[in-house]
Amino acid sequence: MVLARLRIWVWIHKWSSLACTLFLLVTCLTGLPLIFHDELDEWLSSDPAYVSPPKDTPYASLDVIAAKSLARYPNQVILSIVIDDDEPNTVVFMAPSWAAVLASREAAHWIKFDARTAAVIKESPGLQDSGSLIAAILQMHKNLLAGDGGKWILAVVAALFVAATVSGVVVYGPFMRDLKFGTVRKSGSSRLRWLDVHNLLGGVLALWMLVVAATGLMNELSGSLFDVWRNTEVKETLKKWSGPPIAVSEYYSFQGAVDHVRAVIPDTTVVNVIPPGSIFSTPYHYLVWAKGQQPLTSRLFSPVLVNARTGEVEAILSMPWYLRALEVSRPLHFGDYGGTPLKFIWAMFDIATIAVLASGFYLWVAKGRRRRLALSTSRAAATPSHGVAS
Numbered sequence: 001m002v003l004a005r006l007r008i009w010v011w012i013h014k015w016s017s018l019a020c021t022l023f024l025l026v027t028c029l030t031g032l033p034l035i036f037h038d039e040l041d042e043w044l045s046s047d048p049a050y051v052s053p054p055k056d057t058p059y060a061s062l063d064v065i066a067a068k069s070l071a072r073y074p075n076q077v078i079l080s081i082v083i084d085d086d087e088p089n090t091v092v093f094m095a096p097s098w099a100a101v102l103a104s105r106e107a108a109h110w111i112k113f114d115a116r117t118a119a120v121i122k123e124s125p126g127l128q129d130s131g132s133l134i135a136a137i138l139q140m141h142k143n144l145l146a147g148d149g150g151k152w153i154l155a156v157v158a159a160l161f162v163a164a165t166v167s168g169v170v171v172y173g174p175f176m177r178d179l180k181f182g183t184v185r186k187s188g189s190s191r192l193r194w195l196d197v198h199n200l201l202g203g204v205l206a207l208w209m210l211v212v213a214a215t216g217l218m219n220e221l222s223g224s225l226f227d228v229w230r231n232t233e234v235k236e237t238l239k240k241w242s243g244p245p246i247a248v249s250e251y252y253s254f255q256g257a258v259d260h261v262r263a264v265i266p267d268t269t270v271v272n273v274i275p276p277g278s279i280f281s282t283p284y285h286y287l288v289w290a291k292g293q294q295p296l297t298s299r300l301f302s303p304v305l306v307n308a309r310t311g312e313v314e315a316i317l318s319m320p321w322y323l324r325a326l327e328v329s330r331p332l333h334f335g336d337y338g339g340t341p342l343k344f345i346w347a348m349f350d351i352a353t354i355a356v357l358a359s360g361f362y363l364w365v366a367k368g369r370r371r372r373l374a375l376s377t378s379r380a381a382a383t384p385s386h387g388v389a390s
Helices: 002-035 037-044 062-072 098-103 133-143 147-175 190-238 254-264 321-334 339-382
Strands: 077-083 089-095 109-114 120-124 268-274 285-292 301-307 313-316
Touching (some): 002 133, 002 147, 037 133, 062 109, 077 098, 089 098, 147 190, 190 339, 254 268, 254 301, 254 313
Antiparallel strands (some): 077 268, 268 285
16 A cells, blocks of 8 residues: 555656646746846846935925826826835836726836936836846746736646645655665666755755745736635625716825825835726725835735725725735745845755756656667567578
8 A cells, every 4th residue: 555655656746747847947947037136127227327316305296207197198097106115216007098908908008207306217118128138037937928828837837846846755755765865876877866866956945846836826826816806805895885987187196195095004105006997996096005114014015995086095905815825925936035145045946946857857768768778678588589500
């Protein structure tokens, strides 16, 4: 019974690993530069340098930035205003209408402003920065440049990686029972040494790989999980607000809505303001996304509904546990929550994982070659020789 169960685990480890190896190599290779995305973005950026105003210069009003955006594109609407909490910039997303964005995401574009002077820094003709190498790498990492279909493929790959990691730990014990942990046998074939290296690296990285695979799976499912929440709990909450949509001319100011949120929720950082009419809000509210300022709460976002006529905060929506877990776990995937030293550790683990994948594939190929050679030899031995009489 024990041998039968072990064979099942070996089978699971073999085929779950092989099924996801190629995709994992892609995600590991693209994930490596993403660990240092902040540094690479700064190094590769062609944006003009920020001006250096006097110390403690306040940020420009969001209403000034919104007015400048609408002046540049008078026949369009503002989809969202994103306030960067790391650098002094504010990004305004625009499109001809929300209907145009629902028909095609390519209808949207953005303008980046200096948050202190309200001067335009950069514009992009689409949602993605066409000149950003990191943005392209991120899309490859997230969906293989294949849209929602690519996300589902990588979600399956992440689940297979979890199975491969767990089964690898289970299989490792019995096979290494007579050896010390981490032993790499120098005698014997090169395949045996590769097997020991594969087992050593896999054993050392098992917990890290499990964390990265699980958080990667959650990240791939995040859009679907958010839609479930929006179409169930949020939809039910919003039922109590009804009436005709608010005209754009009646909108309360963007800056006023943000100020009211900051007054109601102290020690909060507002990072996004979405005006009424979006698919994420109601026709009567601004949707303001805020987060805490402490190390943990800075990863936890709260959606706040602000009355679009009066600017008063009317509801702070409570996000479900699975979205909270996603928010907390997301930094674990990229290792960007502990400064540069942790980033280098994540990078070394990533490179070692590539070695695990490569060695595993080599072992499978080498085993197949040995089997074919053994079969060929046995057939040759079984074939009778026909001599010629002299």
